[in-house]
Amino acid sequence: MNTNRYIRQTSLKEFGQKSQDLLLKSSVLVVGAGGLGIPVLQYLNAMGIGTLGIVEGDKVEITNLQRQVIYCEKDIGKAKLEVALEQLKSQNSGTTLIGHDTFLTPDNALTILADYDVIVDATDNFPTRYLINDACVILDKPFVYGALHGFEGHISVFNYKGGPSYRCLFPVPPEDSSIPNCNDNGVLGVIPGIVGTLQALEAVKCITAIDEVLSGKLLIYNGLNQSFYKLGFQLEPQNLVRSSLESSYEIPNCDFISEVSIEAFHKIKNKSNSWQLIDVRTKEEFTLDPLKEAINIPLSDLEIQIHKLKPQQSLYFICQSGIRSLKAVSIARNQYPDCESHSIMGGVNLWNSLIKST
Structure with missing residues (x-):
């Protein structure tokens, strides 16, 4: 490893070579290589994460280009995973890159997540978030959450060292059709970049323990007035007791949230x-x-x-x-x-x- 490559990080006394070594020995899985996932991947890759895994089964569309900045016009129609792996390899040849050409399902989630230290949720739908949460609880792995809602972004870290899980914040899914994703509701191109970058920072903090992570806290960013707000929430111990995944995450429970x-x-x-x-x-x-x-x-x-x-x-x-x-x-x-x-x-x-x- 070229020691000069990361000198701007290792020269920080709060970070140093010890934290850099922890990054090099760590593995992070990013679920989704879209608006949130791209800045997470690019920054973690640039900072010297040892192994980066990507779960992505989609293709590049023209509507992606306004926020998913790793892709270009010539990539339209190509597999996102293929393009992302190529770009990341050229950015940092020292990273071990692992592609999972699929979408996350109850059948493959435990197998895929098992090999990584930290999971980053960069998806845009509730069923996959609950699937990631439950798999991380079973495997005892922290996951870094990010979500977009118009001009708003949400960031938190769940299941970190016995801390609250996603179900402690949202016990069961709301009706899936009631909260649109970016494709339906729109998103300003720069907002995913801000939120994804904050997710990358939380992943680094999970690995290096350089400061307090957003465990038990939901960080809410409002891009219109450039404000940040933290909401605290408590651990509900029953949410950390799970031995198996649900058979399906597609059927919403409409009895809880109206x-x-x-x-x-x-x-x-x-x-x-x-x-x-x-x-x-x-x-x-x-x-x-x-x-x-x-x-x-x-x-x-x-x-x-x-x-x-x-x-x-x-x-x-x-x-x-x-x-x-x-x-x-x-x-x-x-x-x-x-x-x-x-x-x-x-x-x-x-x-x-x-x-x-x-």
């Missing part, structure tokens, strides 16, 4: 007074863009301030993009199991866009 569209909420609101709208964004977010009929209780304060709600009324939770409001429903149902609680799909982002279009 979601309504903004249009449906307005119809309900106009017909009845027996409802409450609770905005669980931070106070700063709410002040910048308040919802006139909502009360603001930040998600981080909801368990403490839940007594302010009226459980005899239907509760409708809203956040910026529709993700924090799902967790709010879970909290409300734990406290008031007989109360009707709903998450408003699309959040304030969609709420504002519908107002502008009318």
